Amino acid sequence: MTGEVRTPTRPEIARDLIGRVESAAATWRAPAWKREAAPEGVARAARHAIESDTQALRRIVARLQGWPGRTLVGEDGCQAALAIALNSDHDPAIQITLLRLLAEAVRRGDATTAKWAHLHDRCLVRSGRPQTYGTQYWLRDGQLEMYPVADPEGLDQQRASVGLPPHHDRFVLLERRHVAAGELASVTRERSAA
Numbered sequence: 001m002t003g004e005v006r007t008p009t010r011p012e013i014a015r016d017l018i019g020r021v022e023s024a025a026a027t028w029r030a031p032a033w034k035r036e037a038a039p040e041g042v043a044r045a046a047r048h049a050i051e052s053d054t055q056a057l058r059r060i061v062a063r064l065q066g067w068p069g070r071t072l073v074g075e076d077g078c079q080a081a082l083a084i085a086l087n088s089d090h091d092p093a094i095q096i097t098l099l100r101l102l103a104e105a106v107r108r109g110d111a112t113t114a115k116w117a118h119l120h121d122r123c124l125v126r127s128g129r130p131q132t133y134g135t136q137y138w139l140r141d142g143q144l145e146m147y148p149v150a151d152p153e154g155l156d157q158q159r160a161s162v163g164l165p166p167h168h169d170r171f172v173l174l175e176r177r178h179v180a181a182g183e184l185a186s187v188t189r190e191r192s193a194a
Contacts, residue, residue: 006071013060013068014077020053021080028087032139032178047090054088057081057098067101069110078105082115086122099123113162121147133159134167137174144175 008014021029027046030038035046060068060081068081085098099119105111121131130150137146146167149155156166164170 006074008070008072008074008077010064010068010072011074013064014073014080016056017060017068017073017077017080017084020056021083024049024053024083029083032144036139050084050087051090053084054091054094057084057088058094061098061101067098067105067111069105069108071110078111078115082118085119089122089126092123092126095119095123095126114164117159117162117164133162133164135164135170137171137178139178142179144171144179146171 024046027042028035028050030046035043038046057068064072068077070078073081082102085095085102088095088098099116102111102116102119106113106116117133118135121133121135124131125136125147130148132150134146134149134155137144139145151158159165159167
């Protein structure tokens with residue numbers, strides 16, 4: 001795809017996807033330290049919201065017979081679909097299906113390899129295998145940690161190959177977002193931060 005900006009051909013789907021992700025700002029899209037401190041009712045609402053969003057994305061890809069890529073839903077809609085896919089851990093089968101559809105969109109130039117790398121790593125981590133691109137992190141004892149990586153020495157090279165910034169640069173940004181200084185002293189459970 002060239003650098004030209006196109007109007008999405010399915011703006012109604014883009015609005016739906018983006019609206020779902022914007023609505024999740026207080027629940028599953030909140031910084032990890034806020035999710036940790038949330039009352040059980042908020043955590044339950046977040047689980048319900050992501051299950052509902054996953055079902056909506058499942059219907060969208062079925063209707064489109066593919067990933068909602070940039071041509072159909074624009075860059076923001078494509079990013080919103082990725083956010084939903086990444087958080088669909090309760091349904092590993094749909095994550096694998098979405099990974100395949102996203103790979104097809106990348107081949108067509110309708111999504112970036114960086115988006116694919118995030119979902120690829122998420123599927124690896126959820127299946128208990130080391131990730132490739134170092135995109136997945138969790139909170140443990142109030143600290144942000146990266147899930148194991150298959151090739152730690154070659155990580156930045158792997159990241160560059162799919163258009164991701166160096167690991168350290170991304171880690172600093174994630175840490176600022178997900179770790180509130182002094183507010184996580186009591187956090188002991190492991191929780192995904194990506």
